[in-house]
Each structure stands twice: as C-alpha cells, then as structure tokens.
Amino acid sequence: xxxxxxxxxxxxxxxxxxxxxxxxxxxxxxxxxxxxxxxxxxxxxxxxxxxxxxxxxxxxxxxxxxxxxxxxxxxxxxxxxxxxxxxxxxxxxxxxxxxxxxxxxxxxxxxxxxxxxxxxxxxxxxxxxxxxxxxxxxxxxxxxxxxxxxxxxxxxxxxxxxxxxxxxxxxxxxxxxxxxxxxxxxxxxxxxxxxxxxxxxxxxxxxxxxxxx
Numbered sequence: 133x134x135x136x137x138x139x140x141x142x143x144x145x146x147x148x149x150x151x152x153x154x155x156x157x158x159x160x161x162x163x164x165x166x167x168x169x170x171x172x173x174x175x176x177x178x179x180x181x182x183x184x185x186x187x188x189x190x191x192x193x194x195x196x197x198x199x200x201x202x203x204x205x206x207x208x209x210x211x212x213x214x215x216x217x218x219x220x221x222x223x224x225x226x227x228x229x230x231x232x233x234x235x236x237x238x239x240x241x242x243x244x245x246x247x248x249x250x251x252x253x254x255x256x257x258x259x260x261x262x263x264x265x266x267x268x269x270x271x272x273x274x275x276x277x278x279x280x281x282x283x284x285x286x287x288x289x290x291x292x293x294x295x296x297x298x299x300x301x302x303x304x305x306x307x308x309x310x311x312x313x314x315x316x317x318x319x320x321x322x323x324x325x326x327x328x329x330x331x332x333x334x335x336x337x338x339x340x341x342x343x344x345x
Contacts, residue, residue: 139277139286143293146277150294153269154301159220159336160186160260164302166227166329167252168309169317176306178249182256184299187270189261191295194270195287213340215262220337223259224330231326263340 155161160183168176247255260266277290308314317325 137289139279139282139289142279142282143277143286143290146273146290147293147297149276150273151297153273154298159223159263159333160256160302161305162329162332163223163256163259164305165309166325168306169314169325171247172315173306173310174249175247175252176310177303178252179256180302180306182253182258183260184256184295184302185253186257186260187266187298188291188295189257190267190270191274191291194267194274195284195291213264213343217337217341219258219262220333220340223255224333224337227326227330227333231323231330265340265343 164176164180164183167179273294274287274290278286
C-alpha cells in the first residue's frame with residue numbers, strides 16, 4: 133500500500149471525478165431521497181446500502197477489466213441496458229401510483245406498505261447494477277487514477293477511498309432527507325414529489341433504452 137501512495141497526484145483527479153459523479157442527481161440519488169422522505173431513515177439507509185453494493189460491484193468489475201469484456205460483447209450491454217431501462221420504468225409506474233393515491237401521508241404509506249429492508253437493499257442494488265453507464269464511469273475513474281504500469285494496490289486504494297466517500301454520501305442523503313423538516317415538506321407536497329419522481333424515472337428509463345452505449 134505504501135507503493136500506491138506514491139501515485140497520489142494521479143489518484144486525486146480520479147477522486148475529484150468520483151465526487152462530482154456521486155453528488156450529481158441520478159436514479160440512485162433520487163431513489164434514496166424519495167425512499168427516505170416516504171418511509172423514513174432506516175428505509176433510506178437500506179436502499180443506500182443496496183446502491184453502495186451496486187457501485188462497489190462496478191468498481192471491482194472496472195478494476196478487473198470486465199468493462200473491456202462487456203464492450204467486446206455488445207449483446208451483453210444491450211441486454212443490461214434494456215433490463216435497466218425497464219426497471220426504471222417500473223419504478224416510474226410505482227411512483228405514479230403513489231402520486232394518485234388518495235388521502236394524507238399516513239394513508240398513502242399504509243396503502244403502499246413500506247417495503248422490507250431486504251427488498252429495499254435489492255431495489256437499490258438493482259437500480260445501480262443495471263445501469264451500464266456506471267461501469268464506464270468507474271472505468272474512467274480507474275483509468276484516470278491508475279497510469280499504465282501502476283501496481284494493483286493503486287486500484288485497491290482508489291476503490292477504498294472512493295467507496296468510503298460514496299458510502300458516507302449515500303447514507304448522508306438518507307439522513308438528510310429523513311429529517312422532520314423533510315417529512316413536513318413531503319406531507320405538504322406528496323403528490324407533486326411522487327409525480328416528479330415518476331417523471332424522472334420515466335425520463336431516465338426511456339433515455340437508457342434509447343441511448344447508444
């Protein structure tokens with residue numbers, strides 16, 4: 133690991149790129165926000181854990197060179213893209229149903245039934261791992277911070293530092309948007325928020341399905 137520290141000047145730009153990526157609004161971040169505001173802190177942390185798992189999966193895959201393999205087999209990426217797009221459209225449908233539900237927040241939550249922590253973890257993992265763009269983002273981060281000839285420990289350090297930052301960021305979103313103030317906002321604008329989430333997921337799903345990767 134001491135050898136990897138010599139590459140810190142190269143790792144720093146990769147770390148900055150990761151921070152920009154992790155704070156940029158996307159399906160994963162929006163899922164954490166919506167879940168935290170709808171079902172509370174523990175549910176938000178559960179879906180955050182799943183999203184972190186998906187991110188870590190792609191990080192390890194990128195470091196192992198899986199992206200190159202996937203790029204060689206275009207059909208694998210196409211299947212992944214279609215599956216991810218359809219999954220986002222499914223989430224859009226669920227958000228639309230929640231937006232159309234009658235009654236206040238408590239009635240809406242009762243009708244929808246808060247998902248189990250296990251299902252939330254799997255949902256978070258599914259959102260992130262079915263997005264093929266995530267592996268290319270990680271591939272860019274690994275390539276940026278790991279010049280040719282660098283030891284494998286450099287990739288380990290990049291994944292460890294970025295992964296820790298991602299974990300803190302994801303959990304931070306869950307904590308921030310599950311506060312009483314956030315819940316108050318949700319109660320007063322539940323339909324608008326759920327409607328916006330439905331629109332966002334629909335847009336992201338269609339964009340993924342029609343994108344050229």
